[in-house]
Amino acid sequence: MKIAILGGGVAGLAAATRLSQLGDYETHIFESSQQLGGLAGGFWGKGWEWPLERAYHHIFGTDTDIIELLDSTKYKGVFFATPTTSSLYKRGSSYETYALDTPLNLLKFPLISFFDRLRSGAALALLKVMPHLPLLDRETTENFLTKTMGKNNFETLFGQMFRKKYGKYAGNILAAFIWSRIRARTKALGYMEGGFQSMIDHLEHYCVERGVQIHKNARVQSISPVDDDNSSITLHLAESDNLQTAFDFIISTLPSPILASVAKPLLQAPEIHKLTKLKYLSALNLIIETDVPVFTKEYWVSVCTADLPNLVFVQHTNFVDKRHYNNKHLLYISGYYEDTDPIMSLSKEDVLQLFLGHIRTIRKDPFLVGESYLWKAGYAQPIFDSEFLNNMPEMFTSHPRLFLANLDMTYPHDRGTNHAARLGVEVANRVMQEALKHRV
Ligand SMILES: Cc1cc2nc3c(=O)[nH]c(=O)nc-3n(C[C@H](O)[C@H](O)[C@H](O)COP(=O)(O)OP(=O)(O)OC[C@H]3O[C@@H](n4cnc5c(N)ncnc54)[C@H](O)[C@@H]3O)c2cc1C
Incomplete structure (x- = not known):
């Protein structure tokens, strides 16, 4: 056969x-x-x-299918660690990062009231325990979270991230997406030797x-x-x-x-x-080598402010030892865009200059940039909106x-x-x- x-x-x-x-x-x-x-x-x-991956990659502790496949081939290279993750906000003229990865950290988040932290935590806890109900395939994430945690809380915690991940489709992404996201996340992240x-x-x-x-x-x-x-x-x-x-x-x-x-x-x-x-966005990943880390402790930094054009910073070498990369610190600057977005046709030098302008206001202390690499990929982010289910x-x-x-x-x-x-x-x-x- x-x-x-x-x-x-x-x-x-x-x-x-x-x-x-x-x-x-x-x-x-x-x-x-x-x-x-x-x-x-x-x-x-x-x-x-x-x-190094052209686009940042890790697996979660819940990713048992890939582990089973690799086990069946006697692959031994997977390791887990718990790097720091956080969210970046702008307050006045400076940027601050906040850990939002555990219920306790959410309770300490100062940008919403204590009552709103409790309410948002309850909405996320509901998503963590509920099964995949049919309503999650009808309701949008925005509606679901607005109803459960309140409009202001949705906007502060998720609004920017959704717009950055899904562009013009952000308001139409089905609630099943956030349900799966909240359930699958683990603090321990896996990588390969x-x-x-x-x-x-x-x-x-x-x-x-x-x-x-x-x-x-x-x-x-x-x-x-x-x-x-x-x-x-x-x-x-x-x-x-x-x-x-x-x-x-x-x-x-x-x-x-x-x-x-x-x-x-x-x-x-x-x-x-x-x-x-079926609809997609493309991915753009700029990777820069620096002499010191841009983010001193965080591996993953979600960008929750509109004045930066990217979705995430991933300080890879805060997760994987820099000795594997000639002792350079590696930072991904990544986002999803329409193919027609002007950023997709910029040269590597122009993308670098665009982001360096922003990064130098986030990290005020000086740092040197060495090599940089730009990767673009089509069909990178499928759009799971209400039309998607008719065409899956x-x-x-x-x-x-x-x-x-x-x-x-x-x-x-x-x-x-x-x-x-x-x-x-x-x-x-x-x-x-x-x-x-x-x-x-
Ligand atoms: C920015 C970004 C970050 C990500 N981060 C993570 C992460 O942290 N963890 C994680 O687990 N996953 C992550 N992913 C997702 C993960 O990379 C994909 O889900 C997975 O690699 C998809 O594998 P695939 O084989 O289904 O598709 P693909 O990798 O798209 O494979 C399809 C293959 O088909 C080939 N091809 C296309 N056209 C033709 C043709 N006409 N003839 C022959 N070959 C063709 C392509 O070259 C490609 O190799 C990320 C993806 C992106 C874009």
Whole structure:
């Protein structure tokens, strides 16, 4: 049996890993870039001992699916720590950070009254204990939190962050998102020895050793039926006339709009239409090396003020030892934007100057900036608004040999490597069940 996996991110690698554990099948991964890993992939800075993710990454203590997958391959690199997280507010002309990560810290938060702290804490506690009720799929987060904690509290605690994470869609994000967010968060955060790229490289080697064929720089342009009985699918690669032979099953982990264009010859028009209706924001990550940390103790700093154009600062080396990065302190300055946002077309130098202006008002003491790196990624943040549920892709498609497992299918959870791993394993199991049913 011959299976093609489209996309070599964590979902594609998880699917290939699971297939290789289930039996002796001919599995191929087709990845358009020169490196596996997708959104979780890493790069090497000058003099570094470890690569670093192009976009900040950690896992939570509740991320059991990825841990189980890695355990099944004897990967031992995951470690947990409890770095400091906080939120940044502007008071007068200066910036202050406040820890808001525990009920006790919320009770000490001075920007709302004591009664409002109690009320907000109660609303968040409710989210922590309640099951995924249908109302969470109808109500927006903004309405839900406004009703439960009050408008002013929602605005102070979440308003800016929502606008920064979801732009013009902020008011429409479903309440299930915040429910999942509050439930899944743990104080302990996980990282990998050698970075997430080392985990990806490990999965790649594991798959290759078990016979999986990995094709890099292999952008899939289209997939089409071989004949009328739907029993196999042919795959066409871009940039060459390379026509791959027929596959019994295809697993797509591509973002839905890309799949919509790739699978046009295969799927029915209404299904293609739904895939094209899904919305995303792109991510921009500027990483700077400095001689001293910009944030002295915090790893994660959510930006809760409108005068900064980013969502978060991540002082990576307050979580992972700087000795792995040539003793440089590393800071991510990150946000999500429409592709048409002017910031997305700025050069690295211009993005650096834009943010340095802000950062020098946050950290008044002098610091030196060394190397910097700018990464932009499309299809980075799916928009889970009320329209989303009408168009959410499903693992089974209208074509019996095409299966999906992509970052639009993690709802109600926000996308993440844990969900990519879960979907990859699940889709491999489903394909095997179908193969047995049809005696392929
Ligand atoms: C800024 C940011 C921060 C994040 N932080 C975290 C975090 O802290 N923790 C966490 O767990 N997760 C985090 N994530 C999410 C996590 O990276 C993703 O959920 C996960 O990597 C998705 O994996 P995937 O395989 O589903 O998709 P992708 O990684 O998008 O993989 C899809 C693959 O398909 C390839 N591809 C696209 N088109 C084609 C084509 N035509 N032919 C062949 N290949 C193609 C792409 O190159 C890509 O490799 C973050 C994401 C972003 C953007």
